[in-house]
Amino acid sequence: MSIQGYRDIIQGPLASYLQLSEKIGSDVAAHSKLVKEAFEVQLAFLEVANGRAEPNQAEQVNLLRPTSAKIQAIQELREKNRPSPQFNHLSAISESIPALGWVTVKPAPAPYVKEMSDAGQFYTNRVLKDWKEKDKTHVDWVKAWLETLGELQKYVKAEHTTGLVWGVRGAGAPPPPPGGLPPPPPPIGDLTLDSIQGDQPNDRSALFAQINQGENITRNLKKVTSDMQTHKNLSLRAGPAPFKAPAQSSSVCPPKTPPKPAEKPPKFFRDGKKWLVENQKGNHSLVVEGAEMNNVVYMYGCSDSTLTVKGKINSVFLDSCRKTSVLFDTLVSSIEFVNCQSVQMQVLGKVPTISIDKTDGCQMYLNGDTLDVEIISSKSSEMNVLIPQPNGDYVS
Structure with missing residues (x-):
């Protein structure tokens, strides 16, 4: 196989991605060093x-x-930097970097690389949407990374079409000769009655003499007495005792159940421009109040909880939440759902964009001012948009 094609990827589009990552800096730069390695x-x-x-x-x-x-x-x-403002950048790389696992895929590794590239498309689109009007560096960064994966797919398709090619074929042991009929057994001579008897030719005549005794043949038989007869001795009628399984010892330990993972403590605090709401369970009185227009609410790992956001803020982000509801007034940017199950949102004012990724079950309650909202979804199911009617009811 040719390795030069792989070196060209590192020296070409990957080098451009690394250079742009250093230019963006912060978490993106740190992330790119791991990608290079x-x-x-x-x-x-x-x-x-x-x-x-x-x-x-x-x-x-x-x-x-x-x-x-x-x-x-x-x-x-990426998991350690979820509140990062560059989270979409980190997610775009983390979702697609498993493309390097093509070396274990057979018989078609090239489509696997394409599949991993598509897995990060949701986040690359988010980066393009957020930065295309602000900083072209981020747009070029996306293009360089997608070009890296595209060139990797071409290399794999050309050099490893059906799987990883090893340089030297093993010279295994030669195959066994084709099987044939087994050899005949060694000759054992003539099997006659005399040859079996060996040196005792008179044993046969002795046998016939015993058979021809007539009535005397029964004289050596033993007589059955009364104590041997079952119809006279009831104790002989009882058969052997039925088998009983041995009682299980009390020392046998019952099967152990796997320990439950330790629950993380709930958090609800403000960190600069970010409001962090994490690991809330069954809490329906969560309220973000007094937030500013450039603030971001990040909700992670919550279940069976309700969050109310008062005032106008930049965006709301729900990650890995289950049976959770969000009620908010107005958002400048968007609300996003990632890796969620059975979530709901209701907007009282306006929201430009709703993004849904890898989410099963999302109910979106809109109002008359948000009918022009842009909804972006990827790898999600059971999504319903509910629109208010003049009588106050909602229809989907």
Whole structure:
């Protein structure tokens, strides 16, 4: 296989992505360093594969462990920086970086790279929407990253069409010769009655003599007495005792149930321009009051809770929430739902954009002033838009 094509990716579109990431700075720059290391680690793996035969599965796992560790580090950095203003940038990379796992995919790794690129499309679109009118650097950053994945797909399709190609084919043991009929058994000579008897030819005549005794043949039989007869001795009629399974010992331990994960403490506080609402359970009295127009509300890991946002703020973000409702007045930018289940929102004023990603069940209650709202959805289901009627009822 050719490794130069992979080096061209690192020196071409990936280098542009890294340069633009440094220009953007902050979390994006830190994230890009891990991405660079991940590509370099995979290049080292391909160099090893190019010079040896395919190893067994256990050894392959060890060879792939560095690449897997870099992918995990990229995704963990994103999880640690969820409140970051560059969260969409971090998510775009984290959702698509598993494309480096193409080395384990058979028989068609190239479509897998395309699938991972599409997985990050929701967040790349968010970056383009937020920055296309503000800073062209972010737009170029998106293009450089998508070009990197596109070139990776072309390389895999050209050099590893049906799976990772190893440089040296193993010279295994030659196949066994084609099977034929088994050899005949060794000759054992003539099997006659005399040959079996060996040196005792008179045993046969003795046998017939015993049979021809007539009435005397029964003289050596034993007589059955009364104590041996079952119809006279009732104790002989009882059969053996039925089998009984042994009682289980009380020392046997019952099956252990897996321990429940420790619940994280609920949080509700303001950090500069951000309002953080995390791990709330069954709390329907959450209120954000006194917020400013440039403030952002970030709600994470909440269930069976209700949040009310009073006043006009920039945006609201719900991540990994379940059975949670949000009531707000007016948003300057958008409200977003990611990895949620059975959530609801109601707008009393205006909201320009509603974004829904990887969410199952989202009820959106609008009003007469928000009928021109832009709704963006990806990999979601059970979404309903409810519009008010003159009589006060809502129809979907």
